Amino acid sequence: MSIPRPAERRTELLAAGAAAVTVVLWASAFVSIRSAGDAYSPGALALGRLVSGAVVLGVICAVRRAGWPPRSAWRGIAVSGVLWFGFYMVVLNWGEQQVDAGTAALVVNIGPILIALLGARLLGDVMPPRLLAGMAVSFAGAVAVGLSMSGEGGSSVLGVVLCLLAAFGYAGGVVAQKPALGRASALQVTASGCVIGAVVCLPFAGQLVHEAAVAPVSATLNMVYLGVFPTALAFTTWAYALARTTASRMGATTYAVPALVVLMSWLVLGEVPGALTLAGGALCLAGVAVSRSKPRTPPEPATRAVEQAQAAGGARAGDAAQVGEAGVGDAAQVGEAGVGDAPAGAAGVAEPEPRPEQEVGPRAG
Numbered sequence: 001m002s003i004p005r006p007a008e009r010r011t012e013l014l015a016a017g018a019a020a021v022t023v024v025l026w027a028s029a030f031v032s033i034r035s036a037g038d039a040y041s042p043g044a045l046a047l048g049r050l051v052s053g054a055v056v057l058g059v060i061c062a063v064r065r066a067g068w069p070p071r072s073a074w075r076g077i078a079v080s081g082v083l084w085f086g087f088y089m090v091v092l093n094w095g096e097q098q099v100d101a102g103t104a105a106l107v108v109n110i111g112p113i114l115i116a117l118l119g120a121r122l123l124g125d126v127m128p129p130r131l132l133a134g135m136a137v138s139f140a141g142a143v144a145v146g147l148s149m150s151g152e153g154g155s156s157v158l159g160v161v162l163c164l165l166a167a168f169g170y171a172g173g174v175v176a177q178k179p180a181l182g183r184a185s186a187l188q189v190t191a192s193g194c195v196i197g198a199v200v201c202l203p204f205a206g207q208l209v210h211e212a213a214v215a216p217v218s219a220t221l222n223m224v225y226l227g228v229f230p231t232a233l234a235f236t237t238w239a240y241a242l243a244r245t246t247a248s249r250m251g252a253t254t255y256a257v258p259a260l261v262v263l264m265s266w267l268v269l270g271e272v273p274g275a276l277t278l279a280g281g282a283l284c285l286a287g288v289a290v291s292r293s294k295p296r297t298p299p300e301p302a303t304r305a306v307e308q309a310q311a312a313g314g315a316r317a318g319d320a321a322q323v324g325e326a327g328v329g330d331a332a333q334v335g336e337a338g339v340g341d342a343p344a345g346a347a348g349v350a351e352p353e354p355r356p357e358q359e360v361g362p363r364a365g
Helices: 003-037 042-064 071-098 101-109 110-122 129-150 156-178 184-198 202-214 215-242 247-253 255-266 275-292 301-348
Strands: none
Touching: 003 215, 003 247, 003 255, 042 071, 042 129, 042 184, 042 202, 042 215, 042 255, 071 101, 071 156, 071 184, 071 301, 101 129, 110 129, 110 202, 110 247, 156 184, 156 215, 184 202, 184 215, 215 247, 215 275, 247 275, 247 301, 255 275
């Protein structure tokens, strides 16, 4: 039985809202990383961010009594925690120190394309023309933003390779997380993945302690912000939305991040974007709108079958009514004829006289 239209629409709106919260918070992370990244090394920053997020998620799980994820979900959670929460955050922080922001954004933004390819291959995700067209438009916008933000300094080969590895870790983590969300809640998957990522980053614990002792308060607060909002909250809303749509569509949604980074840098850091940056951001948003749009489809086969059955039933009922009316009319005519014939027969036919032995009354003597 299909989901009623109002309930289905409400689910779509909630998932879209969760995805919007995710991309806004992830875009804000780039602004905070600029401050925290000056005082913390890549591994220490990743560990501090994950520990902050794990503490917040742990408290929420305890309050809500979320419990442990089922055993069937742990494989996807473990792969996602290692690749996305752990590996991705470390190599991305490291890569951004080796290349300019534009090159990093350009290389990392192949992640949604990898998600679409892996999702189609491993998860059986359908890639409709609108999704492919929207991803192409958004990637073109990301290229424009990346080129406009590229500085004059050169980008090392190591930095490009690190950003490329980050894109693969991001894509692999998303594809691994999708099946786990069918067996566990978004909160359980996110909290467990965050803890696994923090465990992976434990070798950087010494650096974190040393750097936190001398880092400015603003950098430490930015690191905590990264753990609470772009990690704990945004990864949970991401998981909620991913559980209700395909990995390919969610990956395409993240192309809104470069456009929001441009806007936030303008509002918060006072970095006025150029014409090429604005055009690229507009393309990113337009591509996301195209990829998330749905063509109008005719009624579902089941709905058409019900409508046809109802129409056929109505026609049969009408025919039966007509037949019934005709039968009642014929019966009435027959009844009237029978009632009219009975008196005529009684008056026209003489009763037989009784025989002598059948006479009634005394005999004459």
